[in-house]
Amino acid sequence: MMETDRTFNLTFNDQKTVLIRLMKYALPFKGVLALGFMMLIISTLTGVATPYIVMIFIDEYLTPGVFPENEIIWLIIIFFIVQIAGAISTYFQIYLFQYLAFKVIQQLRIDAFEKIGKLGMRYFDKVSGGSVVSRLTNDTEAIVEMFIGVLATFLMAIFMVISSFVMMFILDFKLALMALVFVPVIIIIMAVYRRYSANFFSHARQLLSDLNAKLAESIEGMKIVQVFNQEKRLTAEFEEINDMHYHYNLRNVKLDGLLLRPAISMISVLAIALILSYFGVLSFSGGVTAGVIFAFIQYMERFFEPLNQVSQNLNVFQQALVAASRVFTLIDDDRLQPEQDENSSFGIDNGRIEFKNVTFSYDGEVNVLDDISFTAAPGETVALVGHTGSGKSSIINLFMRFYEFDQGEILIDGQSIKKIPKNNMKRNIGLVLQDPFIFYGTVASNIKLYHPEMTFEQIKAAARLVHADKFIDRLPEGYHHRVIEKGSAFSSGERQLIAFARTMAVDPKILILDEATANIDSETEEQIQESLDRMRSGRTTLAIAHRLSTIQNADQILVLNHGNIVERGTHDELIKAEGIYRQMYQLQNGQF
Numbered sequence: 001m002m003e004t005d006r007t008f009n010l011t012f013n014d015q016k017t018v019l020i021r022l023m024k025y026a027l028p029f030k031g032v033l034a035l036g037f038m039m040l041i042i043s044t045l046t047g048v049a050t051p052y053i054v055m056i057f058i059d060e061y062l063t064p065g066v067f068p069e070n071e072i073i074w075l076i077i078i079f080f081i082v083q084i085a086g087a088i089s090t091y092f093q094i095y096l097f098q099y100l101a102f103k104v105i106q107q108l109r110i111d112a113f114e115k116i117g118k119l120g121m122r123y124f125d126k127v128s129g130g131s132v133v134s135r136l137t138n139d140t141e142a143i144v145e146m147f148i149g150v151l152a153t154f155l156m157a158i159f160m161v162i163s164s165f166v167m168m169f170i171l172d173f174k175l176a177l178m179a180l181v182f183v184p185v186i187i188i189i190m191a192v193y194r195r196y197s198a199n200f201f202s203h204a205r206q207l208l209s210d211l212n213a214k215l216a217e218s219i220e221g222m223k224i225v226q227v228f229n230q231e232k233r234l235t236a237e238f239e240e241i242n243d244m245h246y247h248y249n250l251r252n253v254k255l256d257g258l259l260l261r262p263a264i265s266m267i268s269v270l271a272i273a274l275i276l277s278y279f280g281v282l283s284f285s286g287g288v289t290a291g292v293i294f295a296f297i298q299y300m301e302r303f304f305e306p307l308n309q310v311s312q313n314l315n316v317f318q319q320a321l322v323a324a325s326r327v328f329t330l331i332d333d334d335r336l337q338p339e340q341d342e343n344s345s346f347g348i349d350n351g352r353i354e355f356k357n358v359t360f361s362y363d364g365e366v367n368v369l370d371d372i373s374f375t376a377a378p379g380e381t382v383a384l385v386g387h388t389g390s391g392k393s394s395i396i397n398l399f400m401r402f403y404e405f406d407q408g409e410i411l412i413d414g415q416s417i418k419k420i421p422k423n424n425m426k427r428n429i430g431l432v433l434q435d436p437f438i439f440y441g442t443v444a445s446n447i448k449l450y451h452p453e454m455t456f457e458q459i460k461a462a463a464r465l466v467h468a469d470k471f472i473d474r475l476p477e478g479y480h481h482r483v484i485e486k487g488s489a490f491s492s493g494e495r496q497l498i499a500f501a502r503t504m505a506v507d508p509k510i511l512i513l514d515e516a517t518a519n520i521d522s523e524t525e526e527q528i529q530e531s532l533d534r535m536r537s538g539r540t541t542l543a544i545a546h547r548l549s550t551i552q553n554a555d556q557i558l559v560l561n562h563g564n565i566v567e568r569g570t571h572d573e574l575i576k577a578e579g580i581y582r583q584m585y586q587l588q589n590g591q592f
Contacts, residue, residue: 036092036097043156044160125362182267385557429510451505515544
């Protein structure tokens with residue numbers, strides 16, 4: 001069963017942990033971060049200085065009606081210097097924090113993508129491809145917004161609130177104390193918002209991931225969808241998920257509308273009304289000037305406006321933390337590929353394969369392989385046959401180290417397969433699957449598959465070996481012909497031939513054929529049968545066979561049934577035994 005994304009309900013401690021871990025990604029760029037802070041401080045100080053300069057102008061020059069030319073010119077010069085410094089520092093602050101955000105997300109995406117390459121098949125058996133894509137695209141993009149919009153806003157808010165309070169205390173100590181009464185109210189509003197919005201955002205991110213998974217699955221299986229006339233059903237399923245996504249986003253919008261800017265703005269209006277009332281009373285005694293009133297109101301606005309901006313960005317902050325937790329969950333997943341001993345000096349020399357009493361289960365409950373034992377001598381071909389679900393592919397999966405096994409041993413040249421370094425093992429084992437994967441690029445790049453030392457002549461030689469050169473030479477650009485996604489412009493037989501060439505280009509000592517001729521028509525099969533014989537020559541080969549006619553010359557045929565080897569021998573020996581193999585052979589040849 002495919003594992004769906006769980007909902008990420010983050011507690012305060014969870015959020016703190018995620019934020020600290022996220023900020024660690026910024027440590028390699030501490031120089032950029034420090035310069036950004038410096039620009040932020042300058043920008044904040046210029047914002048604080050502006051009302052004070054205007055207050056001086058009002059109280060010392062405008063109100064008394066005295067305008068000394070030199071002093072006014074210098075005041076104007078200082079005012080413009082402050083404004084220019086504020087504009088320049090704001091520009092560099094925005095640039096530096098955006099640069100930091102892109103660098104952090106770049107590294108985070110690299111770490112997540114590298115982890116995907118290390119995850120074992122157990123992970124991909126449970127998690128949909130759409131969900132993984134969503135974490136590397138949508139979720140990381142949400143984190144970018146946090147660094148750009150939230151981090152800078154939070155820091156500016158801290159500096160602006162502190163500096164505004166300092167200036168208010170300088171102007172009027174008693175009224176500044178009264179303004180502090182509103183701070184706990186604002187903190188309570190933000191705490192309530194955080195509590196409810198985290199839940200809404202976690203559901204919304206999960207449903208967005210589900211939308212991606214449903215979309216990817218529908219596109220991947222569009223042929224089947226259209227053949228079985230399932231468009232309406234898939235549309236209905238998509239609409240259901242989409243409606244739920246809309247529902248949770250709308251709930252969060254309602255929460256934003258109630259607890260964010262409107263609530264903070266209302267408190268701001270009450271505070272300013274209180275200030276005006278206070279100064280109105282003082283004006284009767286002549287204890288206040290117009291400049292002080294102007295400056296105090298400006299500082300009050302500078303106190304509340306950053307809080308307004310913080311509250312507006314709380315939703316972005318919540319989204320970013322939930323998104324980051326989803327990415328970190330992927331990075332921390334422990335369903336890894338089976339480990340190899342990278343310090344071992346063992347390697348594959350002759351290619352002797354031995355299974356000793358191997359038992360294996362995918363779910364830890366039902367064994368799909370039970371006490372499997374066999375030997376493939378160097379240069380021998382061992383064929384695995386049996387009905388669907390008999391365990392053929394599981395033997396290949398264990399041998400290729402896609403899954404870890406706990407019972408029994410798998411040996412190559414007398415040494416445990418777990419002791420062979422990964423590079424040596426992958427270099428000496430070639431695998432051809434029933435449904436080969438063709439990458440976007442060229443025919444040559446698909447055969448070479450990023451082996452930098454492989455020459456163009458080696459690519460062509462591998463293609464000639466499997467008779468792939470005949471159809472490649474007919475392509476408009478030959479080996480440089482562009483391959484569209486998954487090679488869908490090629491026939492299944494042509495894709496298989498490219499996969500054959502890809503495998504032989506590295507000259508492996510062991511060859512694994514997982515029903516490699518199942519998708520090839522009879523004419524093409526006859527053409528490449530000679531190539532298959534040459535591929536197997538001098539190599540130890542494990543071949544899963546659907547068409548029994550392709551493995552009649554195998555040195556040993558193993559017949560599996562419900563995870564057990566029930567028959568073994570050559571083709572002639574098994575035909576004489578009159579068991580399962582003979583029944584399968586007669587059925588395929590129409591002898592019943």
